[in-house]
Amino acid sequence: MTRIALVTCSRLPDLDPEDTPLLAALAARGASAQAVVWDDATVRWSDFDLVVVRSAWDYAQRHEEFLAWAERVSSQTRLVNPLPVIVWNTDKHYLRELEAAGVRIVPTQWLEPERHLSSRALHTRFPAHGEMVIKPAVSAGSIDAGRYTAIDAQSRGLAIAHARRLLAENRTVMAQRYLASVDTVGERAHVFIDGEHSHSVRKEAMLDGPDVAVEGIYKEERISGIEAPEEEIRMAREVIATARRLLEARAGDGERADDLPFLYARVDVVSDDDGRPVLMELELVEPSLFPSYAEGALDRIADAFAARARRGRA
Ligand SMILES: Nc1ncnc2c1ncn2[C@@H]1O[C@H](COP(=O)(O)OP(=O)(O)O)[C@@H](O)[C@H]1O
Ligand SMILES: [Mg+2]
Incomplete structure (x- = not known):
C-alpha cells in the first residue's frame, strides 16, 4: 500500500466534506490516504509516499510559516504540487x-506596503466609478475581500480603511473594478x-x-x-x-x-x-x-493521486 497525506488545516481536521469521498476512492486503488493537519508538529512526513495539499486554507495570515513547512516536507518526501509551484502560486503577484x-487578467492596481501610501494616494489609485474590490494578494476562501461603491464617499472611505488595514499587516493589496458579470x-x-x-x-x-x-x-x-x-x-x-x-x-x-x-x-x-x-x-x-459536481471526476482525481503516489514510492 502506498501512503498519501491529504493536507488540511486544524479547523477542518477531517478534510473539506467535498474531499472526504477521496479516502475510500484511494483505498479502492490500493492507496492508504489520511487527512493530516499541516501544522501538526507530531506528523512524520517521511512516512508518506505523497503529500497532497488540499484544504490548508488558513495559510494566508501565516504565509512564511506555510512556505517553511512546504520546504521542510519537500525535503523529506514528494510534495504536490511541488515546492516551487507553492512558493509561486500562494502569492497573487x-x-x-x-x-x-x-x-x-482582471485589471489590477497593486498596492505595496513598502510604498507607505497615504489615504490620498490610495484614493487616487482606486477606480473612479462603478464598484470595486479590495483584497489581499495572499488570500484564500474570499477572506479579507470586500466590495465597495467607487462614487459613494462613505463606501470609498471604508475601502480606504480596508486597504490601510491590510497594508498595516504588511500585506499587498489588490484593487480591482468589480466585474458585474460575476453577479x-x-x-x-x-x-x-x-x-x-x-x-x-x-x-x-x-x-x-x-x-x-x-x-x-x-x-x-x-x-x-x-x-x-x-x-x-x-x-x-x-x-x-x-x-x-x-x-x-x-x-x-x-x-x-x-x-x-x-x-x-x-x-x-x-x-x-x-x-x-x-x-x-x-x-x-x-x-x-x-468532484461531486461532475460524473467521473472523483475517479479521475483518485486515479491521478494514486498513480502519483506509486511514482513517489518508485
Ligand atoms: N474584480 C472582481 N469582480 C467581481 N468579483 C470579484 C472580484 N475579485 C474577487 N471577486 C469575488 O471574490 C471571490 C474571491 O476572490 P479571489 O481573487 O478568487 O480570491 P480567493 O483566493 O480568496 O479565492 C471571487 O470568487 C469573486 O466572487
Ligand atoms: Mg478564488
Missing part, C-alpha cells in the same frame, strides 16, 4: 507575471487533473459588501456543474502552459524543473464588461476540486 506573458453569468472554475481538463463548475458571486470579519476560514460557496465553452477550456490550457513556462524559467541551475504536469490545476475565469473571458486566479496549491 504571479498574476502580474502571467499578464506580462500575455494572459488577460449574472458567475465565475467559472475549470479543473484540470494531470494536465487534462476534467470538469468545470460555475460559482456564484462571493462579495456583497464591505469586508467584515467572518467566523470560518472560508466563505460558503454556491456551486453548480456546467458544460464549459470550448473557448474557455482553450484559454485555461494556455494559462496553465504559460505558468509552466514561467516556472521552468524560474528554476535555478542546480534546481530540477519538475517535468511532470501539475497534479491538479484550477483556472478561475470571469467575463469582463465586453464579455471576454479574463483570469481571476490560477489555483495550483489548495483549490477545491468539486
Whole structure:
C-alpha cells in the first residue's frame, strides 16, 4: 500500500466534506490516504509516499510559516504540487507575471506596503466609478475581500480603511473594478487533473459588501456543474502552459524543473464588461476540486493521486 497525506488545516481536521469521498476512492486503488493537519508538529512526513495539499486554507495570515513547512516536507518526501509551484502560486503577484506573458487578467492596481501610501494616494489609485474590490494578494476562501461603491464617499472611505488595514499587516493589496458579470453569468472554475481538463463548475458571486470579519476560514460557496465553452477550456490550457513556462524559467541551475504536469490545476475565469473571458486566479496549491459536481471526476482525481503516489514510492 502506498501512503498519501491529504493536507488540511486544524479547523477542518477531517478534510473539506467535498474531499472526504477521496479516502475510500484511494483505498479502492490500493492507496492508504489520511487527512493530516499541516501544522501538526507530531506528523512524520517521511512516512508518506505523497503529500497532497488540499484544504490548508488558513495559510494566508501565516504565509512564511506555510512556505517553511512546504520546504521542510519537500525535503523529506514528494510534495504536490511541488515546492516551487507553492512558493509561486500562494502569492497573487504571479498574476502580474502571467499578464506580462500575455494572459488577460482582471485589471489590477497593486498596492505595496513598502510604498507607505497615504489615504490620498490610495484614493487616487482606486477606480473612479462603478464598484470595486479590495483584497489581499495572499488570500484564500474570499477572506479579507470586500466590495465597495467607487462614487459613494462613505463606501470609498471604508475601502480606504480596508486597504490601510491590510497594508498595516504588511500585506499587498489588490484593487480591482468589480466585474458585474460575476453577479449574472458567475465565475467559472475549470479543473484540470494531470494536465487534462476534467470538469468545470460555475460559482456564484462571493462579495456583497464591505469586508467584515467572518467566523470560518472560508466563505460558503454556491456551486453548480456546467458544460464549459470550448473557448474557455482553450484559454485555461494556455494559462496553465504559460505558468509552466514561467516556472521552468524560474528554476535555478542546480534546481530540477519538475517535468511532470501539475497534479491538479484550477483556472478561475470571469467575463469582463465586453464579455471576454479574463483570469481571476490560477489555483495550483489548495483549490477545491468539486468532484461531486461532475460524473467521473472523483475517479479521475483518485486515479491521478494514486498513480502519483506509486511514482513517489518508485
Ligand atoms: N474584480 C472582481 N469582480 C467581481 N468579483 C470579484 C472580484 N475579485 C474577487 N471577486 C469575488 O471574490 C471571490 C474571491 O476572490 P479571489 O481573487 O478568487 O480570491 P480567493 O483566493 O480568496 O479565492 C471571487 O470568487 C469573486 O466572487
Ligand atoms: Mg478564488
